[in-house]
Amino acid sequence: MAEKGRVCVTGAGGYIASWVVKLLLSKGYIVHGTVRDPSDEKNAHLKKLEKASENLKLFKADLLEYEALCSAFEGCDGVFHTASPVPPTTVANPEVELMEPAVKGTLNVLKACAEAKVKRVVVVSSGAAVDMNPRWPKGKVKDEACWSDKEYCRATKNWYCLSKTEAESAAFEYAQTSGLDVVTVCPTLVLGPILQSTINASSLVLIKILKGTVLTLYPIY
Numbered sequence: 001m002a003e004k005g006r007v008c009v010t011g012a013g014g015y016i017a018s019w020v021v022k023l024l025l026s027k028g029y030i031v032h033g034t035v036r037d038p039s040d041e042k043n044a045h046l047k048k049l050e051k052a053s054e055n056l057k058l059f060k061a062d063l064l065e066y067e068a069l070c071s072a073f074e075g076c077d078g079v080f081h082t083a084s085p086v087p088p089t090t091v092a093n094p095e096v097e098l099m100e101p102a103v104k105g106t107l108n109v110l111k112a113c114a115e116a117k118v119k120r121v122v123v124v125s126s127g128a129a130v131d132m133n134p135r136w137p138k139g140k141v142k143d144e145a146c147w148s149d150k151e152y153c154r155a156t157k158n159w160y161c162l163s164k165t166e167a168e169s170a171a172f173e174y175a176q177t178s179g180l181d182v183v184t185v186c187p188t189l190v191l192g193p194i195l196q197s198t199i200n201a202s203s204l205v206l207i208k209i210l211k212g213t214v215l216t217l218y219p220i221y
């Protein structure tokens with residue numbers, strides 16, 4: 001059968017990415033997936049997906065490793081950039097643990113995509129890049145014009161929201177100057193069946209609610 005197309009998913013072993021990989025495989029795409037450690041048990045579920053043995057190839061790549069990303073994107077028509085840190089609690093060093101992989105990581109992905117002549121990149125941003133805006137008029141629909149207020153995120157120590165806001169705005173800036181076709185999507189809280197063996201932050205929110213735990217942090221989305 002002729003190849004339908006070749007698509008890469010970054011952070012392939014993550015909660016959302018695993019579903020994207022599964023869907024792409026089921027539609028007949030050849031899928032490249034980047035993971036930080038292909039031999040880690042937490043990525044084992046990927047190899048068990050239908051058609052994975054023939055059509056899924058995993059690449060070892062951290063978001064801060066430009067060359068590794070370039071190898072993963074070679075020959076791909078499209079890239080879904082889903083990898084980004086989503087910590088379940090506060091982090092000790094937001095600059096290193098969140099900002100750098102989210103922002104520099106996204107720019108690395110986009111530059112590597114441009115180099116590999118990828119036709120379209122879907123960047124998974126978040127409602128977190130939209131919603132933290134106390135000056136947005138009450139009741140007005142939050143659309144493409146509404147962005148989280150970076151200073152407000154800093155002041156309230158909402159580092160995850162800041163990381164997603166900075167990453168999405170950097171992605172649009174890069175798209176404008178480079179001409180790369182970049183689309184962003186901003187999901188809110190994503191819940192549902194998990195394919196991976198570990199619990200991700202948004203599923204943990206549901207578990208906490210079911211257990212009656214008080215949510216002290218701004219909800220992850």
Ligand SMILES: NC(=O)c1ccc[n+]([C@@H]2O[C@H](COP(=O)([O-])OP(=O)(O)OC[C@H]3O[C@@H](n4cnc5c(N)ncnc54)[C@H](OP(=O)(O)O)[C@@H]3O)[C@@H](O)[C@H]2O)c1
Pocket residue numbers: 010011012013014015016017035036037061062063064081082083084085086101105124125126127164186187188189190191200201202220221
């Ligand atoms: N779940 C939600 O409710 C929700 C809502 C809106 C937006 N989003 C966005 O959707 C995307 C996926 O989220 P998720 O819920 O699926 O979270 P997840 O399961 O924690 O997946 C995050 C992925 O990012 C990877 N990653 C983190 N830092 C990395 C780095 N420095 N280099 C390479 N990979 C790195 C992780 O790899 P490791 O396994 O190696 O750590 C993991 O595969 C994120 O961009 C998130 O902001 C999620």
